[in-house]
Amino acid sequence: MSTVLAxxxxxxxxxxxxxxxxxxxxxxxxEARRLLLRAPxxxxxxxxxxxxxxxxxxxxxxxxxxxxxxxxxxxxxMLIALALLVCVNQAMLRSARRDTERHxxxxxxxxxxxxxxxxxxxxxxxxxxxVCVGAQFGWMALGSGAVGTASVGELLVGPLTAxxxxxxxxxxxxxxxxxxAAPLAIVLLFFLLFGGAFPAGSxxxxxxxxxxxxxxxxxxxxxxxxxxRPAAWHALYLLGxxxxxxxxxxxxxxxxxxxxxxxxxxxxxxALTGGIVQTGALPDRTTVARARATNAPEKQQVCVRRDGSxxxxxxxxxxxxxxxxxxxxxxxxxxxxxARTQPVLVRQRVYATDGLAxxxxxxxxxxxxxxxxxxxxxxxxxPEFSAAVxxxxxxxxxxATSGLCDGRMVTIMWLALNWLPDPVKSLSNxxxxxxxxxxxxxxxxxxxxxxxxxxxxxxRELLDQPRESVAAKVxxxxxxxxxxKVTSARAAELLGVKAPKEQDKCD
Amino acid sequence: MRLTIxxxxxxxWRTLPWRGLAASAALGLLLAGALRWGGGDANGWPxxxxxxxxxxxxxxxxxxxxxxxxxxxxxxxxxxxxxxTGLRIALVxxxxxxxxxxxxxxxxxxVRPPVGDVTLEAAAACVLAxxxxxxxxxxxNEPRxxxxxxxxxxxTAVVTPHLxxxxxxxxxxxxxxxxxxxxxxxxxxxxxxxVTLVACLPEPVRRMxxxxxxxxxxxxxx
Numbered sequence: 001m002s003t004v005l006a007x008x009x010x011x012x013x014x015x016x017x018x019x020x021x022x023x024x025x026x027x028x029x030x031e032a033r034r035l036l037l038r039a040p041x042x043x044x045x046x047x048x049x050x051x052x053x054x055x056x057x058x059x060x061x062x063x064x065x066x067x068x069x070x071x072x073x074x075x076x077x078m079l080i081a082l083a084l085l086v087c088v089n090q091a092m093l094r095s096a097r098r099d100t101e102r103h104x105x106x107x108x109x110x111x112x113x114x115x116x117x118x119x120x121x122x123x124x125x126x127x128x129x130x131v132c133v134g135a136q137f138g139w140m141a142l143g144s145g146a147v148g149t150a151s152v153g154e155l156l157v158g159p160l161t162a163x164x165x166x167x168x169x170x171x172x173x174x175x176x177x178x179x180x181a182a183p184l185a186i187v188l189l190f191f192l193l194f195g196g197a198f199p200a201g202s203x204x205x206x207x208x209x210x211x212x213x214x215x216x217x218x219x220x221x222x223x224x225x226x227x228x229r230p231a232a233w234h235a236l237y238l239l240g241x242x243x244x245x246x247x248x249x250x251x252x253x254x255x256x257x258x259x260x261x262x263x264x265x266x267x268x269x270x271a272l273t274g275g276i277v278q279t280g281a282l283p284d285r286t287t288v289a290r291a292r293a294t295n296a297p298e299k300q301q302v303c304v305r306r307d308g309s310x311x312x313x314x315x316x317x318x319x320x321x322x323x324x325x326x327x328x329x330x331x332x333x334x335x336x337x338x339a340r341t342q343p344v345l346v347r348q349r350v351y352a353t354d355g356l357a358x359x360x361x362x363x364x365x366x367x368x369x370x371x372x373x374x375x376x377x378x379x380x381x382x383p384e385f386s387a388a389v390x391x392x393x394x395x396x397x398x399x400a401t402s403g404l405c406d407g408r409m410v411t412i413m414w415l416a417l418n419w420l421p422d423p424v425k426s427l428s429n430x431x432x433x434x435x436x437x438x439x440x441x442x443x444x445x446x447x448x449x450x451x452x453x454x455x456x457x458x459x460r461e462l463l464d465q466p467r468e469s470v471a472a473k474v475x476x477x478x479x480x481x482x483x484x485k486v487t488s489a490r491a492a493e494l495l496g497v498k499a500p501k502e503q504d505k506c507d
Numbered sequence: 508m509r510l511t512i513x514x515x516x517x518x519x520w521r522t523l524p525w526r527g528l529a530a531s532a533a534l535g536l537l538l539a540g541a542l543r544w545g546g547g548d549a550n551g552w553p554x555x556x557x558x559x560x561x562x563x564x565x566x567x568x569x570x571x572x573x574x575x576x577x578x579x580x581x582x583x584x585x586x587x588x589x590x591x592t593g594l595r596i597a598l599v600x601x602x603x604x605x606x607x608x609x610x611x612x613x614x615x616x617x618v619r620p621p622v623g624d625v626t627l628e629a630a631a632a633c634v635l636a637x638x639x640x641x642x643x644x645x646x647x648n649e650p651r652x653x654x655x656x657x658x659x660x661x662x663t664a665v666v667t668p669h670l671x672x673x674x675x676x677x678x679x680x681x682x683x684x685x686x687x688x689x690x691x692x693x694x695x696x697x698x699x700x701x702v703t704l705v706a707c708l709p710e711p712v713r714r715m716x717x718x719x720x721x722x723x724x725x726x727x728x729x
Contacts, residue, residue, distance in 0.1 A: 040658045047666060082665060086658045097651070179654040180527040183567045183661045184534050190665075191538055191560045 023108050027117035032124040035087055041125070044083035051076050052136045061378030063145035065221035065316070070154035072140070073133045074213045077158035080129050081165035082186060084122060088166050089182035092118050092173035112255030115174060119246040122166030130159040145378060148316045149224040153231030160238035161212045167246035174252040204355055209234060209278045216356040221375040223300075223314045226293055226352045228286040230278040237274025243267035282355075290352045294360075297349055308343040317348055317375065324373055327382065330419040331389045334471045336478030339393040345370045346389075349445070364398035364446040372398060372445045380429035380443070383416060387430055388444045390415035394482050402447050405506035407491035409451055411474065411481045413442070413459045414495075418470065423463045436460065454500025455488050461497040470495060511586055512594065519594045524571045524653075528599070531568025532606050535561035539613040554618040555625070555680065561610050562629045563664055565603065566636035570660050571653035572599060573640040578650035582710060589708035592644075596637060603633060620681050624690045631697040636660055638700045641707040 035041060059072055092115070095101045104114065133155055140146060172181050193211055208214060214234065244267040250260060293300055293314075303312040304321045309328055311321035324346050332340055349372045351360030365372055371392050373385050391401040391412045401412075416430070417423040424436055431440040432448070437456060442449040451459075462470050477494040480486060489499040538561045542554055572595055575581070581591070607629055611622055639660050643652035668678040677696075679689045 039655070040662055043662065079666070083658070083662060086661065090654045090658070093654075097654075178527060178530070180530060180568065180571060180657065183657045184531055184564055186661060187560055187564045187567065188534065188538075191557070 020108055020110075020113055024113050024117045024120070027109065027114060028120035028123075031091055031118055031121035035084075035091060035121055035125060036128075038083075038087045040083045041080075041087050044079050045128070048076050048079050048132060051079075052132060052139075056136055056139050059140055060221070060376060061381065062143065063147075063320075063377035063381075064140045064143070065375060066141055066146055066148040066150040067224040067227060067316075068148075068221050069137060069140040069146070070150040071216070073136050073155060074157045074161070075215070076136070077129045077133065077162050078213065080125065081162045084125055084162055085165040085169040085172075085186060086182045087169070088118060088122055089169035089173045090179055091121070092170060093177065093179050096177055097179070110254065112250050112253040115170060115250050115253035116255070118173075119167060119170045119249060122163065122170075125166065126159050126163045129162045130156075133158045147319055148221065151224070151229075151231045153233075153235040154229070156235040157213060157231075157238065160235060160242060164212060164238055164242040164245065167242045167249065171245050171249040171252070174249045203282070204357055205230070205279055205282055207279060209237075210275060212238060218356045218359055220350065220359055222290075222350050222352040222356065223293065223316055226286065226290050227356060228282065229356075230280075233274045233278040235274075237271055237278055240267050240270030240272070240274055244271050286355075290355060293350060293352045297347065301348065308341070309346065310343070311346045313348040313373075314350075314375075320377060321346075323377065324385065327386050328371075328389050331386055331393065331415050334415055334418055334467075334474060335390075335393050336475035337482070339478070339482075340475075342369060342393060344389065344392060346373055347371070348373050348375065350375055362446050364402060366397060366399040368397045370398065374445045380426075383420060383426040383430040384443050384445060386420070386426075387412065387416040387442060387449070388446070391444070391449065398446055401444075401449055403506075405450055405452070406484065406504050407455075407486040407488040408482060408484070409449065409455045410458050410462070410488055410491045410495070412449075413451065413455070414462045414470065414474070417459070417463060418467050424460070427459070427463070450506040452488070452500075452502070452504055452506060454502050454504070457500055458488060458492045458495075458497055461492075462495060465497070511590070515586065515591065515594055516598070519591060520598055522575070522577075523595060523598065524568075524574060527571050528568045528602075531564045534564040535606065535610055536613065538564065539610040542618070543613050543615055554614050555620045558610065558614065558620065558625055559628070559678070562632045563661075565606065566632045566664075567657050567661060569599070569603075569633055569636040570640050570656040572596070572637060573644055574651040574653040575644075576650055578644075588710040592641070592708050621686075624686070624693075627690055627693050627697065631693050631700060632664075634697060634700040634704060638704045638707065641704055645707040645711060 055072075055076075060068060064072075095104060104111075109117070137150065137155055141150065168185070169182055172185055175181070209230065214229070244264065247260065247264045247267055251264065297314070298312065300314060301312045302315050302318055303310050304318065305311075306321070306325040307329065309325065311324055313321055328344060328346065332342070335342075345367070347365070347370055349362050349365075351362055353360060362372060362374075369392060371385075371388050373388070374381065388398070391404075392398060393415065394408050394412050395401050395404065404412075413427070417426050420426045428434045428436045430442055431451070432443055433440050437453070437460075439453045439456065440451050442451050473495050474481065481491055481494060488504050492499040538557050542557050573592060582588070607626065611619065611625075639656045640652065643649065643656045649655075671677060675692065676685055676689055677692055679685050683689075
């Protein structure tokens with residue numbers, strides 16, 4: 001008997017020291033399973049995956065720049081974050097609502113350990129979000145048209161936002177015992193983040209980086225070296241903030257001890273370091289590099305020669321030069337005279353002066369036989385570039401096409417569109433109002449061109465005719481078709497289609 | 508009948524979830540007040556966003572209105588549930604109207620969106636919140652479905668503006684040419700919600716059982 005008594009306390013002693021963490025882990029696993037199977041959570045994941053499938057294939061017309069693709073993964077996890085905040089909050093308040101709180105008092109876990117278990121239960125959801133973000137990004141990155149460099153910091157923002165929301169839900173449950181607190185907090189947060197109430201400041205850096213997702217207004221990619229978004233510091237800030245919030249919830253639930261206090265201090269230090277560094281002013285060398293990339297891109301670019309022509313691109317876009325070369329070849333093959341063999345210089349140009357803050361116009365180049373190409377590709381970008389190439393072949397330079405309002409426009413547009421798989425669709429793509437009749441503005445990488453209603457009908461008729469017969473007429477009348485001041489009526493006559501009634505007249 | 512209502516009013520008044528309603532209404536007033544004291548944009552959309560956020564906050568409070576811990580014990584009393592639930596709604600309606608008036612008046616008149624149309628949106632949102640609660644009561648055995656209803660309502664409110672097809676837009680700006688068409692849709696939504704709400708009020712004779720809690724319950728629901 002005495003032996004039994006002597007042994008039992010020792011056994012209980014080791015037990016009590018070891019068991020709680022195993023129990024916290026068991027609770028976390030159990031709660032994680034319940035959390036993942038909640039209806040709002042399942043619905044949110046379903047919608048998130050549907051959003052990924054719907055959104056990803058057409059991102060940047062199927063030719064993504066990875067420095068933009070990483071940011072495109074950030075808004076979807078907001079939905080999961082929202083559902084996670086509400087669900088984890090309700091899971092924590094479940095015992096109070098069901099009046100089982102007093103039963104837990106006899107268990108091994110203290111309230112702060114249960115809080116820790118709930119906080120850990122969000123981790124599997126966060127990992128699942130990370131898998132989804134990885135899948136979405138992988139889908140974009142593995143496509144044949146992808147170029148550029150992604151940032152891990154930007155990719156981490158989605159999962160870390162979910163982690164932050166989960167931690168916040170845990171803290172809310174510890175502060176307010178009402179299940180209404182979480183939905184109301186979400187309304188308040190949404191209002192602060194999206195309703196324009198957050199003091200965002202006007203600069204690129206500054207307080208706007210304190211919000212979880214920092215979006216940009218631009219639609220054109222710029223080289224990743226010029227973006228200078230403090231993505232890694234922002235990820236560190238989010239991680240620190242999420243850990244701080246979760247650990248404060250454990251503190252509020254009655255957790256004490258040097259390890260916990262030390263962890264809170266460390267997490268707070270992380271959040272503060274990330275928060276302060278990311279809001280610091282933009283370095284001058286970035287501003288200088290951006291201005292240089294906009295005004296004198298040749299210093300940063302690599303050039304490739306193909307069939308006599310030169311293709312200069314920012315290093316990240318070098319794989320795309322082959323695609324540009326095929327467009328130039330197609331356009332030149334239908335041209336006549338010296339234009340058939342005319343070498344051109346295709347130079348990539350971007351407006352990077354303001355970073356990602358705004359889209360700016362690029363001035364047409366005055367250099368003879370130089371064509372500008374932007375950073376985007378696919379969809380309307382292809383006929384736009386094609387029109388830029390044909391206009392330079394016809395007029396000699398980009399500068400010469402500004403204000404062009406005569407019969408040369410017919411030749412330019414036919415050369416640009418005839419080789420494309422669906423010329424009429426490309427015609428509507430390249431026009432600002434997406435029309436295929438009447439007058440319209442034709443987009444190009446630099447200055448837009450004008451197309452009158454008469455020119456449009458001539459081009460439509462030419463596109464309906466067999467390509468070879470039109471190409472033969474274009475080649476035989478090339479000199480006259482490319483003379484300045486040739487009228488659209490004359491061009492139509494030379495190419496053997498009905499001449500438009502009205503005169504060439506541009507607004 | 509009249510006697511029953513008079514007798515019921517005070518007990519029902521006491522059982523309403525006042526703290527939640529007060530918190531959500533206060534948040535709504537706070538949001539509307541932010542515009543008066545924090546300055547607003549002149550083109551009218553932040554004012555509309557604020558009013559919509561305020562309505563959402565209040566509607567979230569209303570999703571808990573029909574929660575009744577005593578549901579199972581009162582299921583068999585002679586006074587029908589439609590009457591008790593109707594009384595709850597009737598008690599809250601004038602207060603909501605009062606709250607809405609205060610919210611609208613808090614928005615400075617020069618940035619205030621068309622009041623009638625926004626009131627229509629607010630009414631539809633509030634009735635939809637009540638409807639969500641009533642549907643949860645009608646189709647489940649849960650005495651207090653509030654948290655799940657609030658979560659579902661919030662998720663729907665966040666997701667709907669992004670998912671509605673172009674011809675069914677509900678959340679438009681006053682400058683939009685679809686403003687009137689959208690408010691016709693809001694009116695239809697309100698009418699449909701009111702009809703469905705009334706249809707959901709009576710205690711079902713036979714209960715449809717959805718979810719895990721389909722086991723037989725004692726009258727106290729334990």
